[in-house]
Amino acid sequence: MDLEFGExxxxxxxxxxxxxxxxxPLQGDEAKLPEREQGILWKERAIAxxxxxxxxxxAYGGGGLEPDVLAETVIRQELDExxxxxxxxMQGTHMLVPTLLECGxxxxxxxxxxxxxxxxxxxxxxxxxxxxxxxxxxxxxxxxVDGDEWVINGQKIxxxxxxxxxxxxxxxxxxxxxxxxxxxxxxxxxxxxxGIDPRPLQMMQGGLDxxxxxxxxxxxxxxxxxxxxxxxxxxxxxxxxxxxxxxGDSTGSRKSFEGLLELARxxxxxxxxxxxxxxxxQRIAELEGYVTAREWAVAxxxxxxxxxxxxxxxxDMLMAKIASTNVTQMTAKIAIDLLGDLxxxxxxxxxxVMGYGGTDAASWVSQYMTSLSGAIxxxxxxxxxxxxxxxxxxxxxxxxxxxx
Amino acid sequence: MDFTLTExxxxxxxxxxxxxxxxxxxxxxxxxxxxxxSAKPALWKGLVExxxxxxxVPETHxxxxxxLLDAALASEVLGHFAxxxxxxxxxxxxxxxxxxxxxxQQSHWLPRLANGDALGTVAxxxxxxxxxxxxxxxxxxxxxxTGTKRYVPAAEKAGVFVVGIAGGGLALVDASAAGVTVEPMxxxxxxxxxxxxxxxxxxxxxxxxxxxxxxxxxxLVLLAADSFxxxxxxxRMTADYANTREQFGQVLAQFQGMKHQIADMAVDVxxxxxxxxxAAHAFDQKMAGxxxxxxxxxxxxxxxxxxxxxxxxxxxxxxxxxxxxxxxxWFKRVMQDRLLFGTPERLRENIAATGxx
Numbered sequence: 001m002d003l004e005f006g007e008x009x010x011x012x013x014x015x016x017x018x019x020x021x022x023x024x025p026l027q028g029d030e031a032k033l034p035e036r037e038q039g040i041l042w043k044e045r046a047i048a049x050x051x052x053x054x055x056x057x058x059a060y061g062g063g064g065l066e067p068d069v070l071a072e073t074v075i076r077q078e079l080d081e082x083x084x085x086x087x088x089x090m091q092g093t094h095m096l097v098p099t100l101l102e103c104g105x106x107x108x109x110x111x112x113x114x115x116x117x118x119x120x121x122x123x124x125x126x127x128x129x130x131x132x133x134x135x136x137x138x139x140x141x142x143x144x145v146d147g148d149e150w151v152i153n154g155q156k157i158x159x160x161x162x163x164x165x166x167x168x169x170x171x172x173x174x175x176x177x178x179x180x181x182x183x184x185x186x187x188x189x190x191x192x193x194x195g196i197d198p199r200p201l202q203m204m205q206g207g208l209d210x211x212x213x214x215x216x217x218x219x220x221x222x223x224x225x226x227x228x229x230x231x232x233x234x235x236x237x238x239x240x241x242x243x244x245x246x247x248g249d250s251t252g253s254r255k256s257f258e259g260l261l262e263l264a265r266x267x268x269x270x271x272x273x274x275x276x277x278x279x280x281x282q283r284i285a286e287l288e289g290y291v292t293a294r295e296w297a298v299a300x301x302x303x304x305x306x307x308x309x310x311x312x313x314x315x316d317m318l319m320a321k322i323a324s325t326n327v328t329q330m331t332a333k334i335a336i337d338l339l340g341d342l343x344x345x346x347x348x349x350x351x352x353v354m355g356y357g358g359t360d361a362a363s364w365v366s367q368y369m370t371s372l373s374g375a376i377x378x379x380x381x382x383x384x385x386x387x388x389x390x391x392x393x394x395x396x397x398x399x400x401x402x403x404x
Numbered sequence: 405m406d407f408t409l410t411e412x413x414x415x416x417x418x419x420x421x422x423x424x425x426x427x428x429x430x431x432x433x434x435x436x437x438x439x440x441x442s443a444k445p446a447l448w449k450g451l452v453e454x455x456x457x458x459x460x461v462p463e464t465h466x467x468x469x470x471x472l473l474d475a476a477l478a479s480e481v482l483g484h485f486a487x488x489x490x491x492x493x494x495x496x497x498x499x500x501x502x503x504x505x506x507x508x509q510q511s512h513w514l515p516r517l518a519n520g521d522a523l524g525t526v527a528x529x530x531x532x533x534x535x536x537x538x539x540x541x542x543x544x545x546x547x548x549x550t551g552t553k554r555y556v557p558a559a560e561k562a563g564v565f566v567v568g569i570a571g572g573g574l575a576l577v578d579a580s581a582a583g584v585t586v587e588p589m590x591x592x593x594x595x596x597x598x599x600x601x602x603x604x605x606x607x608x609x610x611x612x613x614x615x616x617x618x619x620x621x622x623x624l625v626l627l628a629a630d631s632f633x634x635x636x637x638x639x640r641m642t643a644d645y646a647n648t649r650e651q652f653g654q655v656l657a658q659f660q661g662m663k664h665q666i667a668d669m670a671v672d673v674x675x676x677x678x679x680x681x682x683a684a685h686a687f688d689q690k691m692a693g694x695x696x697x698x699x700x701x702x703x704x705x706x707x708x709x710x711x712x713x714x715x716x717x718x719x720x721x722x723x724x725x726x727x728x729x730x731x732x733x734w735f736k737r738v739m740q741d742r743l744l745f746g747t748p749e750r751l752r753e754n755i756a757a758t759g760x761x
Contacts, residue, residue, distance in 0.1 A: 001406060001407060001408070001409070001410070001473065001681070001685050002405070002406045003405060003406075003407065003682075003685065004405070005405045006405075009405070070405050073405070261761055264761070265761070275761050278753075281752070281753070281756040281761075282749060282752050282753075282756075284756070284761070285703070285752035285753075285755040285756050285759075286703075286704070286707070286748075286752060288700060288755065288759070289676075289679075289700055289703060289704030289707070290704070292679055292697075292700050292704070293675045293676045293678065293679050293704060294675060295678075296407070296677075296678025296679050296681065296682050297677070297678050299405070299407040299678060299682075300407050300408070300677070300678045300681075302405070302407070303405060303406055303407040303408045304408060306405070306406075307406075307408065309408070312408075315670075315674050316674065316675055316677075316678075319670065319671045319674055319675055320675075322667075322671045323671055323675045326671070382660075382664065384667075385660075385663065385664040385667035385668065385671075386660070386663065386664075386667075388667040388670055388671065389643075389657070389663040389664070389666055389667045392670065393639070393640070393643035393666060393667075393670070394643065394647060395643060395646065395647065395657040395663050395666065396647070396655065396657055396658050398658075398660065399654075399658065
């Protein structure tokens, strides 16, 4: 056991820190560009300098380096610390790109990966439908071939950032006579194609972060399929795998724990800071147990992955999503109790956030509600409980009605 | 960055596991619970022969010279099999001597502790959750100790006591000294009985007082590891039961209510493994915040283990509530791990204070 990263990685860390500090914020005329364009400029430079998307092949616009989870960890720590815009649309960089690298054609990789990495091309995910949530493979939106085009009709829902994204990757039923899982294809759509109508759905905290998307005779090129016809389910599995890993990151847990401490310091209770209240101290100290457990579970995962020993940490990997969701929700619950009657005030404007957004009261009210999304997005916690029971403890699969 | 176990550490766990799986099956532990006998001396003797008694004793004194992390890995296995041996108290006696002993004390006791000639134990708490050095009131003056210590493990068989004294220090008492009286007490965890020990002007030598907190911290880590192993076992016992017991024409595990309850037990417990790994490592490296990491690990792991033990009883239904069911053995193991050396609530007071908030 050695918790030091060692000279090689500390050197890399110092380089990443220097880069982060000298490259952001942008200076001069560049600083006057719209926020999004600044982000794209910075990402281009970060990729060129080897600090972003390192393992994506250089031919497709990445760093072309061998996977090195330790290098990625120290770099991410420094980029997080410096507050640079390295976290873009995860749907594209963490779900679509790995999928294209595994299953895409050369033309698709050339066309989509580079602009996705820089943030020029943002993606939304067309998976869930009104009638198909956890039972995703029952989806009914269909695509039929007409000449050299797919014609798409149907509806998607819970589509994050569908109004902003330039592109969508999604699952559509293309072989209606095939068995459930075998009749689906993985298609790529430009969101400005006529017939696509994304409509924002208001979430309970007031935000408009996700949408329902209607398809009315939407025509896209026949070549916009990843993998073969009817193999979309298989193609999508690699994507979901990446999403679960993504949500299992622990940096957010510590950050919102620190935010909670700040809230407890700043919240008066009987004329004293609430953090001096023995009951509050107990609750926060118990929460720190969960936060710390997450951090060392992640350290264990990272170390094993670095040694190509993933199987040894399969338990922690499969539990990461629920464990992380639990921590986020516990943090928000303590926060709302600290707020007391401030929790009665409806958040507005910038305080309508998705996830941890800051230490002001209204952001915590948002967070109290949006922390629930972790148990739903990217595969519900109850489905994940099935997976844990089945894969780690040999419990039987659920009985399913015939044909499912 | 390498937060993994070495091959040697994995081998250590395998070796201990191989031995206790054979020599300490649940049926053997049950005989102790049923009052048919006390722990077989051969069990501890066998572990001593494997080098477990001297695991952390320096090689110059006849031990293996390993770290607290290695001892914690052994604790995990012992907890998993609910092995009724005095590993915790013995190892902490070694810690006290390493951290606070003079060369004479060390060269007298460490070789005997390493080869199992003497069993060591720690007499710290005095009742009413007085596990912190600041709580201790036993008097040490003129080379004798006077006071009463409660919840002392393995006192009956101990050859040497590490005694917490007023002012927060430690003293060493030979069990054969005049004025030492050991009084058994009924103990919930029958596998690891506790005792009340009276010291009445018992001859003693002092240990360096800085050792006191280190002994407690090491104890917190070992208790966390033990309860992790026990909780892991409880989850597996519950899964096995749910995979076997049938109701409504199918095994219980076929019901999502049961399946999800087992998954939740696992999500509570399994991710805590790294906590006690880290706490042990921080102790070994004498890192800043090592004591706080130990308190975090002990309070969190044992709380999660206790909750899991309660769920395990529930999942076993009526049988889970009986003396006959083995769940009680691990349930009580976890109870003792959680309450010994301070409740989670008391430890969290320290966590808050040392967190700068």
